[in-house]
Amino acid sequence: DQYPYIASSTNLTALLPHWSMEGGAEQLLKHLQDPEARAKMAKELRLNYGWDKIMVAKAKNNPQFNGKTIQEIAQEMGKEPLDAVFELLLQEEAQVPSVMFGMNEEDVRRVMKSPHGMVGSDGSAICPEGVWRDFVPHPRYYGTFPRVLGHYARDEKIIPLQEAVRKMTWAPARKVGLKDRGLIHPGFKADLVVFNPETVKDKATFQNPHQYPQGIHYVLVNGEIVVQNGEHTGRLPGKVLRRN
Numbered sequence: 001d002q003y004p005y006i007a008s009s010t011n012l013t014a015l016l017p018h019w020s021m022e023g024g025a026e027q028l029l030k031h032l033q034d035p036e037a038r039a040k041m042a043k044e045l046r047l048n049y050g051w052d053k054i055m056v057a058k059a060k061n062n063p064q065f066n067g068k069t070i071q072e073i074a075q076e077m078g079k080e081p082l083d084a085v086f087e088l089l090l091q092e093e094a095q096v097p098s099v100m101f102g103m104n105e106e107d108v109r110r111v112m113k114s115p116h117g118m119v120g121s122d123g124s125a126i127c128p129e130g131v132w133r134d135f136v137p138h139p140r141y142y143g144t145f146p147r148v149l150g151h152y153a154r155d156e157k158i159i160p161l162q163e164a165v166r167k168m169t170w171a172p173a174r175k176v177g178l179k180d181r182g183l184i185h186p187g188f189k190a191d192l193v194v195f196n197p198e199t200v201k202d203k204a205t206f207q208n209p210h211q212y213p214q215g216i217h218y219v220l221v222n223g224e225i226v227v228q229n230g231e232h233t234g235r236l237p238g239k240v241l242r243r244n
Contacts, residue, residue, distance in 0.1 A: 001117075001118050001119075001122070001172075002108070002111050002117050002118070002119060002120065002149050002150055003119070003120060003121055003122055003140045003144045004112065004119075004144060004147045004151070005103075005106060005108070005138070005139065005140055005147075006100035006101060006103040006104060006108060006139075007099050007100060007101040007102070007103065007120075007138065007206065008099070008100050009057065009097065009098065009099045009100070009137070009138040009140070010097070010098065010099065010100070010104060011094075011095065011096060011097055012056070012085060012088070012089060012095075012096035012097075012098045013028065013052075013089065013094055014046070014048070015030070015045055015046055015047055016041055016045070016087070017041060017044040017045070017055075020037070022172070025093060025211070027092040027093070028089070028094050029089075029090060029093065029094060032086050032089055032090050032094075033090070038086055039227055040052050040119040041086075042082055043176065044205075045082070048102055049100065049101065049102050050071070050072040050208050051070040051071040051074065051081040052069050052070075052072075053069070053070065053100060053101040053102065053181075054069060054070045054098055054099070054101075055068065055069050055070075055089070055098060055099040055101075055102050055206070056068060056069075056070070056073065056096060056097075056098050056136075057097040057098055057099055057135060057136050057137050058096070058097045058135045058136065058137070059091075060092060060095070061087060061091050061092055061093050062088065062091060062092065064076075065088070065206065066135065066136045066214040067135055067136035067207065070084060070085060073088065081105075082193055097135075097137070099108065099136075099137075099138050099202045099206065101174075108160050109152075109156075112148070112152060112158050112159060113159060114159060116165060117165070118167045118168070118171045118172045119144065119148050119167045119168045119172075120142060120144070120172070121140045121144035121145070121146060122140060123137075123138070123140050123141040123144070124141070124142050128210035129211075132210075137205075137209050137210075138205035138207060138209065139205055139206055140201070141204070141224070142202070142204035142209060142210070142211060142212060142213065143202030143203070143204040143209075143211075143213060144152065144202075145168055145220065146200050146201055146214075146215065146216065147201075147202035148164050148167075148168070148214035149161065149164055149165075149195065149200045150199075150200045150201040150202065150215070151201070151202065152164070152180065154197060155200075161197060167226065169181075169182045169183070170182035170206070175179075176243060177243035178241055178243070181232060181241070185205075189222055189223070190220055190222065190223035191220065191221055191222065192217035192218070192220040192223070193216060193218070193219050193220075194216075194219075194220075195215050195217065196215045196217065196218050197214045198215075199214060199215035200214070200215030200216060201213060201214050201215055212213075212230070214234075215229075217229055217230060218231065221235075221238045222235045222237040222238065222239070223237075224237040
C-alpha cells in the first residue's frame with residue numbers, strides 16, 4: 001500500500017524507545033516526569049531526521065503549535081528540541097499526532113511503478129469543520145487518490161491512468177477478498193467515481209490540508225449518489241464490508 005507523499009504521519013511517541021510506552025500513556029507520563037527516565041529516553045531516541053522535519057498536526061491543549069515544526073516550537077518554548085518534545089507530550093497527555101518528512105520523491109515514484117503496489121490513504125474520515133477545524137493533518141486524507149490520478153498518472157506519466165484506477169479499485173478489492181466490488185460488472189455493487197481525467201487534481205497541501213480535490217463530479221455508493229457536482233447529497237448508503 002502506498003500514498004503519494006514524502007511524509008508519514010503518526011504520534012510523536014513513535015520517536016521514543018519501546019520500553020517507555022510499556023504500560024500505556026499513564027506510565028509514559030510518569031517516565032516523562034522522571035529526570036532519570038528522560039535521560040535514558042534521550043539516549044535511546046529513535047530519531048531518523050532533523051527536528052525541522054517533524055510537524056505537529058494537532059496539539060489539543062496548545063493549538064498555537066498546530067502546523068509548526070518541533071524546531072519552531074522549541075524556539076517558542078525557549079527549550080532544546082528534545083526537551084520541547086517531552087514537555088509537549090506531558091501537556092498533551094502523550095497524544096500529539098505529527099507529520100514526519102522522512103521519505104524521498106524517487107522512492108515514491110519507484111514504488112508507484114510496481115505492479116504489486118496499491119493506492120491507500122492510510123487515513124480516516126475527517127472534514128474542515130467541528131473538532132477537526134484546528135487540526136493540520138497530513139494532506140493524504142484529502143488528496144491521495146486525485147493526486148495519483150492527476151499529478152502522477154496524467155501530468156508526470158509515471159503510470160497509465162488505467163493502471164492507477166486498477167491500483168485503487170480491483171487490486172485492493174481482490175486483495176482483501178471483496179468479490180463483488182472493484183469492477184464495473186453485472187452483479188457487482190455499483191460503487192462508482194465519475195471524474196474528469198483532464199481536470200482531476202488534489203488541492204490539499206501540508207500547510208493547508210483541508211481542501212477537497214477538484215474534477216470529481218459524482219460518487220455513487222451501492223448505486224446511490226452521495227456526491228453530486230462536487231457536493232455531498234446527505235445520503236449514507238454505505239455499510240461495513242466483510243471478507244466474503
